[in-house]
Amino acid sequence: MTNYRRYRIDGGTYFFTVNLAERKRSLLTERIDTLRDAFRVVKNAHPFEIDAVVVLPEHLHTIWTLPQGDDDFSLRWRQIKSAFSRVIEKDERIFNSRLRKQERGVWQRRFWEHAIRDEEDFNRHVDYIHINPVKHGYVQRAADWRFSSFHRYVRLGILPADWAGVEDCELDLDLE
Numbered sequence: 260m261t262n263y264r265r266y267r268i269d270g271g272t273y274f275f276t277v278n279l280a281e282r283k284r285s286l287l288t289e290r291i292d293t294l295r296d297a298f299r300v301v302k303n304a305h306p307f308e309i310d311a312v313v314v315l316p317e318h319l320h321t322i323w324t325l326p327q328g329d330d331d332f333s334l335r336w337r338q339i340k341s342a343f344s345r346v347i348e349k350d351e352r353i354f355n356s357r358l359r360k361q362e363r364g365v366w367q368r369r370f371w372e373h374a375i376r377d378e379e380d381f382n383r384h385v386d387y388i389h390i391n392p393v394k395h396g397y398v399q400r401a402a403d404w405r406f407s408s409f410h411r412y413v414r415l416g417i418l419p420a421d422w423a424g425v426e427d428c429e430l431d432l433d434l435e
Contacts, residue, residue, distance in 0.1 A: 265332075266372075266374045267332075268374055269325075269327060269328050269329060269330050270328065270330075271325055271375070272322060272323065272381065273323055273324075273372050273373065273374055273375060274388075275332070275336070275370055275371065275372050275373075276319070276320050276371040277336065277340075277370045277371075278318040278366070278367045279318065279365060280366055281317075283317070284316070285316035285317065286316070286365070287318070287406075288315070288316045288406060289316070291314060291406060293343055293347060294314065294343055296342070296346075297338075297339045297343040297346075298339060300342055301335050301338045301339050305329075305331070305334060306326055307323045307329075307335060309321060309322070310323065310324055312407070313389065313391050313392060313404070313406065313407040314407070315391065315392060315395060315406070320387065320388045320391060322381070322384055322385065322388065340365070343366075344366065385412075389407060389408070389423060392404035393423055402420050
């Protein structure tokens with residue numbers, strides 16, 4: 260088994276991308292309450308802060324801050340994916356490699372993470388999260404996507420309600 264090296268920081272802040280195995284499905288938005296419940300259950304057992312999040316039909320991006328003395332984001336993702344998968348109906352394609360391990364075929368096995376380095380890095384990733392539904396063509400303005408922390412940022416006065424409208428789509432938010 261491959262041992263992936265992850266950059267871990269006690270109490271660190273991380274950006275994540277997590278995908279469904281079948282990228283043409285819309286499970287995450289169709290079953291948003293199930294996903295919220297999975298997050299809630301895991302947050303209660305293993306606390307963390309969700310600094311920003313966007314849920315698209317087949318993937319999500321989020322920024323978490325873990326408590327001091329804790330760097331185990333992998334445990335949290337494993338439990339969130341598992342809690343979500345246990346509740347939804349078994350209608351996904353399951354390849355032989357997963358069948359042999361008695362796994363569901365809901366999620367991609369891995370996730371992508373990036374340790375946030377500083378405030379500028381944090382702000383760039385928050386912008387990336389909030390512009391994502393516009394970038395993928397789901398809406399014309401960030402404010403039009405329901406499944407996003409953008410609305411919390413507006414309520415708190417951090418971002419204006421008209422941030423990232425049609426004319427703002429061409430912002431250079433490349434994270435490479």
